[in-house]
Amino acid sequence: xxxxxxxxxxxxxxxxxxxxxxxxxxxxxxxxxxxxxxxxxxxxxxxxxxxxxxxxxxxxxxxxxxxxxxxxxxxxxxxxxxxxxxxxxxxxxxxxxxxxxxxxxxxxxxxxxxxxxxxxxxxxxxxxxxxxxxxxxxxxxxxxxxxxxxxxxxxxxxxxxxxxxxxxxxxxxxxxx
Amino acid sequence: xxxxxxxxxxxxxxxxxxxxxxxxxxxxxxxxxxxxxxxxxxxxxxxxxxxxxxxxxxxxxxxxxxxxxxxxxxxxxxxxxxxxxxxxxxxxxxxxxxxxxxxxxxxxxxxxxxxxxxxxxxxxxxxxxxxxxxxxxxxxxxxxxxxxxxxxxxxxxxxxxxxxxxxxxxxxxxxxxxxxxxxxxxxxxxxxxxxxxxxxxxxxxxxxxxxxxxxxxxxxxxxxxxxxxxxxxxxxxxxxxxxxxxxxxxxxxxxxxxxxxxxxxxxxxxxxxxxxxxxxxxxxxxxxxxxxxxxxxxxxxxxxxxxxxxxxxxxxxxxxx
Numbered sequence: 125x126x127x128x129x130x131x132x133x134x135x136x137x138x139x140x141x142x143x144x145x146x147x148x149x150x151x152x153x154x155x156x157x158x159x160x161x162x163x164x165x166x167x168x169x170x171x172x173x174x175x176x177x178x179x180x181x182x183x184x185x186x187x188x189x190x191x192x193x194x195x196x197x198x199x200x201x202x203x204x205x206x207x208x209x210x211x212x213x214x215x216x217x218x219x220x221x222x223x224x225x226x227x228x229x230x231x232x233x234x235x236x237x238x239x240x241x242x243x244x245x246x247x248x249x250x251x252x253x254x255x256x257x258x259x260x261x262x263x264x265x266x267x268x269x270x271x272x273x274x275x276x277x278x279x280x281x282x283x284x285x286x287x288x289x290x291x292x293x294x295x296x297x298x299x300x301x
Numbered sequence: 302x303x304x305x306x307x308x309x310x311x312x313x314x315x316x317x318x319x320x321x322x323x324x325x326x327x328x329x330x331x332x333x334x335x336x337x338x339x340x341x342x343x344x345x346x347x348x349x350x351x352x353x354x355x356x357x358x359x360x361x362x363x364x365x366x367x368x369x370x371x372x373x374x375x376x377x378x379x380x381x382x383x384x385x386x387x388x389x390x391x392x393x394x395x396x397x398x399x400x401x402x403x404x405x406x407x408x409x410x411x412x413x414x415x416x417x418x419x420x421x422x423x424x425x426x427x428x429x430x431x432x433x434x435x436x437x438x439x440x441x442x443x444x445x446x447x448x449x450x451x452x453x454x455x456x457x458x459x460x461x462x463x464x465x466x467x468x469x470x471x472x473x474x475x476x477x478x479x480x481x482x483x484x485x486x487x488x489x490x491x492x493x494x495x496x497x498x499x500x501x502x503x504x505x506x507x508x509x510x511x512x513x514x515x516x517x518x519x520x521x522x523x524x525x526x527x528x529x530x531x532x533x534x535x536x537x538x539x540x541x542x543x544x545x546x547x548x549x550x551x552x553x554x555x556x557x558x559x560x561x562x563x564x565x566x567x568x569x570x571x572x573x574x575x576x577x578x579x580x581x582x583x584x585x586x587x588x589x590x591x592x593x594x595x596x597x598x599x600x601x602x603x604x605x606x607x608x609x610x611x612x613x614x615x616x617x618x619x620x621x622x
Contacts, residue, residue, distance in 0.1 A: 202618025
C-alpha cells in the first residue's frame, strides 16, 4: 500500500471521499458485491459511511455499530462510556456489507465490529473501508479500501473531527501509548 | 463501620456493590438507566448475548423464594455471557447448620465473581458485601423490608420510557408500604431522579411512622391519593411479613384500597399502572386494571432484564482502572 508523505491535516477529506468512492465502486464491481448495505462504527465511522453511501448513490441509510460490548479491554478499563446502541435498520443475513470506520490502527475495533455484525446474522461478505490507515496493526486485519495510509508512531494520533466539516487532526501524546 | 455509600462506590469512584439507592448520586442512577437502554435491544437480535462478562461466574444466592427476580437476574447474567449458579440456601446448607460466613467462604473458594443476594433479613446484602473478598461484587436482590434497588431502577426505567421527564411527575405508591422494600427503594430513586411529588397511599397500620421525612406526602384515602397522578405503583400485601392484626381481611382491603377502573379514572388520563409482582387479583388490583391498556406490569418484567444487565456490567467492570 502506498505511504503518503503529506500531513493528515493538509488533506481535504471531501476529496479523499470522492477518491474512496471511485475505488470502492471498482472493488465492489470486480468482486461481485452488489448491492451493499453500509454500516459505520460509531461515531466517526458513521459520518464517513453516510458520505460514502451518498457518493455510491445508495438510498438505504447506513447502520451504526456500537462495539462497546465486544471490546477486549473490559478487564482493564471496565465498561466503556455510554454511546448509543447499535442500530442496523436492515437484515444482515446474506447481505453484502460495507463496513466503514474513520481510523484503522491496531485492528481491534474492526475485530469487535465484525463480532457485533455477526450477532445480527450471517452476511454474504464484509468489505472494509477506512478513511485513514495509520499503521500499527496488532491483528491480521487490513482495509480493502483506504483514503490514505500513514506510518504513525504510537505517540502520534490522528483523529477525525466532524461531522461538519469533516477534517483530520494530528496529535502527539506525552505519555507512551 | 463503613457507610453504605462508601461500601458501594470504590476508590475509583465506580459502583462496586449495588445494595441500596439511598445515598447514590443522581448521575449514577441516570447512568444505570442509559446503559439499560443500550442493553434493551439485545433481546431482539439474532444472538441474544454479548460477551462482556464471558468467563465470570455469578451466583444467585437466594435465602428467600423468588421467581421473577431470580429468573430475570439469571437471564441478564446469561445475556452478558456469564456462567450462573442458582443456590436456594434455605433448602440446603443453612438447613444443615452452616453459617452464612462459612457458606460465603466456600463460594469464594469456587472462584465466583458476583453474588446476587436475596434474604428475608434487612441488611443481609450489606453484611455479605462487607465480608467478601475485594474482587467480588454484591448485588442486593431484596433484603427484608429494607431495599430492592434493582426493582426501583427498573420501575424508574419503565416510568422514563413512558413519561420522559421525571421533574414534572406525580407518582402514587399504594398499599403495604410498611413491609415493602420496593417502596423504600422506589421513594429514594424517584426523589433522587427529581420527581417533585411522591405520594404514599394506604391504611395507617401499613404506613411506617415518620415516612414523611423521606419527602413524600401521606394519604389514607385512596380517592384523594390518586387524584391527577401520572404513575400508580401498586404494592402486594405482604401477609408473610405481617405480625399481628394489621388488616381486617383481603375483601375489606380491596374495598378500601384496591385499584378498580373507577378509581383509575381519578388519575391523569395518561397515567400508567405498575406493580412489582406477584399480583394478587381482587386484593390490591382489579383484573380489568391489571390486564388493561394502562397496565405496564409485564413491560416492567422485560425492563428488569436490561436494568439488571446494566447493574451487573457496571459492578463487574468496577475493578478495572
